[in-house]
Amino acid sequence: xxxxxxxxxxxxxxxxxxxxxxxxxxxxxxxxxxxxxxxxxxxxxxxxxxxxxxxxxxxxxxxxxxxxxxxxxxxxxxxxxxxxx
Numbered sequence: 001x002x003x004x005x006x007x008x009x010x011x012x013x014x015x016x017x018x019x020x021x022x023x024x025x026x027x028x029x030x031x032x033x034x035x036x037x038x039x040x041x042x043x044x045x046x047x048x049x050x051x052x053x054x055x056x057x058x059x060x061x062x063x064x065x066x067x068x069x070x071x072x073x074x075x076x077x078x079x080x081x082x083x084x085x
Contacts, residue, residue, distance in 0.1 A: 003026070003028050003034050004034050004037050004038055004041070006026045006028065007022065007026065007028060007031065007034045007035070007038065008038060008043070008067070010022075010025065010026060011045075011065065011066065011067035012067060015066065015067075016064050016065060016066045016067075017031065017064070017065050018031075018050070018062055018063065018064050018065075019031045019032075019062055019063065020062070022034075031063075031065070032063070035047075035065050043067065043069055044067070044068040044069040045065050045066065045067055045068060045069075046065070046066050046068050047063050047064070047065050047066075048063070048064050048066070049061050049062070049063060049064075050062055050063070050064050
């Protein structure tokens, strides 16, 4: 199974995906590149930036991607999203 297939299935199953989930659960190091590939294939994927803190208490942010072209978005509603580039 291709990495793009794994990422697509993950978003369909869980509603969204972050880089940490992609690495830990799927072994995908470059989630942004796989999202670009999926968008190029015609999938509508939105992005929102999530703020948090790292293990040292420092502010950090990361992308959360959500598949918009199926029912996956109905699993979770995390507010407004940035459609990305």
